Amino acid sequence: MQQKLKHLSSPFTLKNGTVISNRIVKSATSEILGNMKGAPTPTLINLYRRWAEGGAGLLITGNIMVDSKALGEPNNVVVEDKTHVELLKTWAQAAAGTDAQIWTQINHPGRQAIGLINRKVVAPSSVPLKLGPMSSMFAKPKALEEDEILDLIERYATTAGILKEAGFLGVQIHGAHGYLVSQFLSPRTNIRTDKWGGSLNNRARFVLEIYRKMRTKLGADYPISIKINSADFQRGGFTEEESVQVIKMLSEEGIDMIEISGGTYEAPAMMFSKQSTREREAYFIDYTEKARKVTETPLMVTGGFRTAAAMEYTLAEGAIDLVGAARPFILYPNFPKEMLNGTLEKVTLEVPKTGIKFIDERGLLELGWYEQQLRRIGEGKDPKLSLSPFNVLTATTRSIIQKSFRKN
Ligand SMILES: Cc1cc2nc3c(=O)[nH]c(=O)nc-3n(C[C@H](O)[C@H](O)[C@H](O)COP(=O)(O)O)c2cc1C
Numbered sequence: 001m002q003q004k005l006k007h008l009s010s011p012f013t014l015k016n017g018t019v020i021s022n023r024i025v026k027s028a029t030s031e032i033l034g035n036m037k038g039a040p041t042p043t044l045i046n047l048y049r050r051w052a053e054g055g056a057g058l059l060i061t062g063n064i065m066v067d068s069k070a071l072g073e074p075n076n077v078v079v080e081d082k083t084h085v086e087l088l089k090t091w092a093q094a095a096a097g098t099d100a101q102i103w104t105q106i107n108h109p110g111r112q113a114i115g116l117i118n119r120k121v122v123a124p125s126s127v128p129l130k131l132g133p134m135s136s137m138f139a140k141p142k143a144l145e146e147d148e149i150l151d152l153i154e155r156y157a158t159t160a161g162i163l164k165e166a167g168f169l170g171v172q173i174h175g176a177h178g179y180l181v182s183q184f185l186s187p188r189t190n191i192r193t194d195k196w197g198g199s200l201n202n203r204a205r206f207v208l209e210i211y212r213k214m215r216t217k218l219g220a221d222y223p224i225s226i227k228i229n230s231a232d233f234q235r236g237g238f239t240e241e242e243s244v245q246v247i248k249m250l251s252e253e254g255i256d257m258i259e260i261s262g263g264t265y266e267a268p269a270m271m272f273s274k275q276s277t278r279e280r281e282a283y284f285i286d287y288t289e290k291a292r293k294v295t296e297t298p299l300m301v302t303g304g305f306r307t308a309a310a311m312e313y314t315l316a317e318g319a320i321d322l323v324g325a326a327r328p329f330i331l332y333p334n335f336p337k338e339m340l341n342g343t344l345e346k347v348t349l350e351v352p353k354t355g356i357k358f359i360d361e362r363g364l365l366e367l368g369w370y371e372q373q374l375r376r377i378g379e380g381k382d383p384k385l386s387l388s389p390f391n392v393l394t395a396t397t398r399s400i401i402q403k404s405f406r407k408n
Contacts, residue, residue, distance in 0.1 A: 005308055007315035009340050012057070012322060014256050014298060016221045018170065020322070021099035022057040023315055024336040027259065027302040027324035028105040028172065028227065030062035030073060031374045032399070036406055038068055038078030040091045043378035048094035048102060050377055051329060055337030056100050058322070060259075061091075063107035063174050064163070066155040072109035072179070074117050074403035079106075079159045085166055092167035103170035103223065104163045106156060110180030111189065112265050115139035116404040122148065124183050124190040124197060124206075130266060134364075149196060149206065152180070157213035160224075170223030170256070173210055178264025181207050182229055185246065186238040186264075204246050211253055225257035226250060227302075230287035233267040240287055244294055251295040259300040259324055260284045260291065270303055272363060281310035285319065292319045300324045307346045308339040330370050331383050354389050368392035 012020045033044035051059050065071055065078040079088065095102050111123035114137055123141035131138065144152070160171045175181040183189040184206040190197045196205055207226070214224055228246065232238045247258055262284050263269030269283065282288075283303035291299060302324025305311050311323045328335050328347040338344035351369050353360045369392050373383040 005312050005340060008308065008312045008323070012298070014223055016223060016256060018101075018223050018256075020057040020101065022055070022336065022340065023322050024056050024311070024339070025058040025259075025300055025302075025322050025324045026051060026056050026060060026329045027261075027326045028060045028062050028174070029326050029330065029374065030076070030371070031378070032062075032073050032075040032371055033375065033378060034075045034077035036075075036403070037083070038065070038076065039084040039087050040077050041378075043375060044077070045087075045091045045094050045378075046380065047374060047378035048091060050333050052095035052098040052100040052102070054100075054329070054334040055340060056329070057336075058170075059095065059100055059102045060172055061102065061104045061168075063105050063179075064159065066106055066108050066152070066159045069119060070108050070110075070113055070122065071117055071403070072107065072113060074114075074399040079162050080155065081158075082162055082165075085162060088163065088166035088168075092163075092169075101169045103172055103225070104160075104168045105172040105174050105227065106159050106163070107174035108152060108155075108180040110183045111138065111141040112178055113138065113141075114400060116400055123180070124192055127189050127191065143192070146194070146196075153206070153209045153213055156210045157217045160214045161217045164218055164222060170225065171214065171218070172225040172227055172257075172259070173207065173214070175207055175226045175228040176259075176261045176263075177227075177229070177270055178232070178266065181210070182232070182238070182264065185229075185242070186232050188232065188234060188237045200242050200245055204249055207246070208249060208253065211250060211255060215254070223256040225259060226255060227259040227261055229264075230260050230262040230284045230291075231269075233263050233269040237264075237267075240290065243287070244290055247291050247297075248294045251297040255297060257298045257300060257322070258291070258295070259302055259322075260288050261302050262287075268363075271366065281305050281307065282314055285314060289319045298322065302326065306349070309345070311339075327370060330373050330377070331385070333377055333383075350385065352386065352389055359389075365389040365392045368396050 068078045113121045121139040121141045126143045128140040129138040261270045281304045298321040300322035
């Protein structure tokens, strides 16, 4: 172990006594490796075995859906009852015998749901996504009724309870990136005039109620975390000042860990950054320093880390406790082990270009390209840097069409 990475390599203890063996965390990565019924496949389970052997302290799964009628993507894992519990148990055991632990991330897409694979798209308010020529892929959402909101809150807790029973060691509410929780928080997408919209206290009610229901179901000692936006990066959206307030509210409720990210489908700040920020690596670190002033809850920041040195000095500065990464884990599945033993200092991430300006400039195929690499790793292969981005178009179109014929 390298002495110069003493912060990165040191264990971290949560207030409930959970020990994370080092500070490197795989942030959630939607693997789209569920089967048509939403169960985890052997490919998905293998992928987590490979990552668990790669030296991370904590692996957070890709988003698991709380409702089979509301999918973010075809082949999401869905947990709404105990149908798949035996397969979930096998997945939860994928890190057995290693120093890694696995937590799950749970989600509902709200309006960020592809129309073709969902019969009904719901959101806090009927505000459609604006994605230029791609807008038509997403149906105009129907505003949720009060009883549907209460049902959804119950679903988050039910899903978390089943995942705990399956043996996962912690859970994360997906409160970022413009999905349902984030839609409730944002005044751009939540224009309700009842107790679920309007003031920040009202917009935060949905996530606070989810947290409280989960805590009751999971018990005082089970780690519950949230991934939350530092901001939406859109005019009239969820601001940094509001985000700091919500972090304070969740901390006072007793949440165990807060992961900071940012952006939505309309403004994907979680994946890209200005050149100046890229050089400093962690995209959201300035915000995290502000958050640190209002909470003692463990903080993690994700987005942009590429070198062991940046991870180490960001931890040493004290604003965060854990370092999150996603794309580095996909192209370098063993990077934590290799950074900690000094054989790797930096990861280099280059997604091949299509030559089509509209696609390349917006990184439209990037997510799908990484998802194809996840499948390769789960199949026991190595990531393939030369994989054509055009493969992604074919594979994505195929799975959307398959699912559209079998939607719930
Ligand atoms: C293929 C892929 C899938 C992702 N899926 C999720 C997800 O399910 N939930 C989530 O919160 N973030 C998801 N993200 C975002 C990452 O967790 C992370 O916030 C983002 O990639 C920035 O971190 P990085 O620069 O280390 O990649 C995904 C990213 C990629 C590349």
